[in-house]
Amino acid sequence: MPYFDAASSAPLHPVARQALLAALDEGWADPSRLYREGRRARLLLDAAREAAAEAVGCRPDELVFTPSGTRAVHDGIAGALAGRRRAGRHLIVSAVEHSSVLHAAAAHEADGGTVAEVPVDRTGRVAPGAYAAALREAPGGVALACLQSANHEVGTLQPVAEAAEECAAADVPLLVDAAQSLGWGPTEGNWSLLTASAHKWGGPAGVGLLAVRKGVRFRTVQPADERESGRSPGFENLPAIVAAAASLRAVRAEAAAEAERLRGLVDRIRARVPELVPDAEVVGDPERRLPHLVTFSCLYVDGEALLHELDRAGFSVSSGSSCTSSTLTPSHVLKAMGVLSEGNVRVSLPRGTAGADVERFLEALPGVVAGVRERLGAPRPSGAAAGPAREPQPEPEPELVVDSLGKRCPIPVIELAKVIGEVPVGGVVTVLSDDEAARLDIPAWCEMRGQSYEGERPAERGVAYRVRRRA
């Protein structure tokens, strides 16, 4: 049963399992104690720190273990902001960071700090020079900038080395969230702080990494204790730490070959999905990307139904669609990129994924999508709804209003697609919708279908989105 959601959590690497078992026997005691069990635990902890630091590319005394990647991000951002409090209270993050970074930024704002979001292009990538611009435009002293090494939803690699140069020129530390990339290789460039999460590379849950370069001002804000250089309180989760370090070494040893192999499988998905599934859009940078991750969206598809049907067909994937989240807002990443969010599927291949499983996925996908579309009453694929294949309408209206109030993604877009052929070329369809996803998906649909998006305005209820028929 293929599991294609490694970006959420990777299955445990065999080396991690083996190291964990060994450390359960050898590493359960308190490494700060002086007796033999404690000394043995300390040796294991020191060795794990050395191995992990080598993989990160920092000194062992610059690296601490945290209880998760999220806690590494929270504690790392809070500590860097507190350490640089005198320099200022402005924080710069990209618009497509992991939610842990955005939550830390929100907490900073709630505490009186200011936050700026650096935009991305349609591939999800921060532009070269964008951090320099954000630094120039900062309303006050900048305490910290954050940039992920690679995006967790679309796989696009970020120009971390360039951003680090831009930050260094302004004497501002850069924190890099390397959660998605650390298993594939070290993070390039002159970063100041780095965070990562072991269960993303096949290590166990319960271990994050926080590296703080010597010379970077850092002050722990939470209550601290004597553990982990005072930067991560609480009894060390030693067996998991040992397993995390061992598995990081192991996945790195296999990284080059496995990256090439998975890159080929992802290339195949990127090429085949648009051929096999009408009205599907593959998003993210096709070249500068993580080797194992691809995201696409399917028009006229309910993300939750799609995930459910793919699960029934034996495929575990994830989605940034609003239809699958409890908040009903689409993924902030897709939103920042300005791409379609409906029917969104993220495929992230774990190490060792068989090519045959990818082929089976490609075989199953068209039928699954078609089935979901059929149940939703979606228009016929490939632009048939508005295209020349459609029979001419008897008396086309110059303007038409579709009331989609109270209906959720993807219904507003489906209703738009159904009526666009009823206005003449040059005519306008106005969609009334109170679904947050419509703001993203109606313009995205227009771009995909060669129609012209004319903008939105508040309506008595919800928002009115105007679309002019061009094709």
Add this chain to the structure above:
Amino acid sequence: MPYFDAASSAPLHPVARQALLAALDEGWADPSRLYREGRRARLLLDAAREAAAEAVGCRPDELVFTPSGTRAVHDGIAGALAGRRRAGRHLIVSAVEHSSVLHAAAAHEADGGTVAEVPVDRTGRVAPGAYAAALREAPGGVALACLQSANHEVGTLQPVAEAAEECAAADVPLLVDAAQSLGWGPTEGNWSLLTASAHKWGGPAGVGLLAVRKGVRFRTVQPADERESGRSPGFENLPAIVAAAASLRAVRAEAAAEAERLRGLVDRIRARVPELVPDAEVVGDPERRLPHLVTFSCLYVDGEALLHELDRAGFSVSSGSSCTSSTLTPSHVLKAMGVLSEGNVRVSLPRGTAGADVERFLEALPGVVAGVRERLGAPRPSGAAAGPAREPQPEPEPELVVDSLGKRCPIPVIELAKVIGEVPVGGVVTVLSDDEAARLDIPAWCEMRGQSYEGERPAERGVAYRVRRRA
């Protein structure tokens, strides 16, 4: 090789190991995902929460898993203080709480809050009515009170149910740190919040518990996410959580019988140590105590040397002596109790400890203590230094000053003991010392040896401690 430091970290219970292994295979996926691996992880998480809640004595939706007992304490105290911010900013803790509670209290003070410490008697126990008194004497509105269920250094049980009544009468929530006792049984009384740590009961590292009763005001202060009811951010450490819950059930099933057995072994240590080791004092409540833990102190002994020699002899124990800690201050617990801290040894027996191992310890201890004393040049045991066995001094000085500046515990007390016989009964010895431990150990020595402690005053360097010879 007997390991007698269960109170620091207990060896992994076989059930924990077994459950952890099973959950590594079944529980590595993200429990918030909708596909089968995620649903399976969610089932495991829900079952673990139900089992742990039953053992705690709360509803499953009142319990969250944290990355450690320390994080449970830090996050629990911070959340309760924030939730009750309108009620006031005063925090009440006992003087003998675990350092994680005291660190959280210090952070609260640094943030502008106030903290009161409730004193303990010579057994380490909070007096009945002490919390009521602290509530009456509070300088402003009380946000929260904290009391451990049992002391981690001396094993004394605290009157938690009474303190909870006193707090409830004042409408103040009580947080109980049950880290040392939860494996032995639920915490009695009407507590509001409860914290615990899995590796203290034989569960794995990496799991703490935080229970917050319905109706208790609580506001997460750190950046949160959607996990663990928004009270503990970061990917759940599911295999360890499953192992924690399973082992808690397992140790509880064995608790009554094993408590009785270990209680007998500890009774034996409590009785034999003062008989076997001259000038040793067993501290803590002899009856109202944890079944497996006993602490004693030995005059004229360097705690670090003692631990080292016991380790060489094959026994792993811990110490609250200043001589073994990097801060050079003696245990705050022993200090609050006003008992001797030098040559301090805590013995905490893991489940399954063999009686024969305890006997071997009792056989080895006298020789180890005597050896350490000999190397330090300590006075002969049993009051020989100042007692009638000593030859009369030719010309006793009415007052004598001992310069112990720059010397560390236990040297100042050893030097005092060596010269006390040189002043006549009624004469005074003044010890000059800049060692923090002397403040505790000189009065404790006086009490043990029937001498009269006359108090301290600042000296040109260090502190002058005055002792009047009575015997």
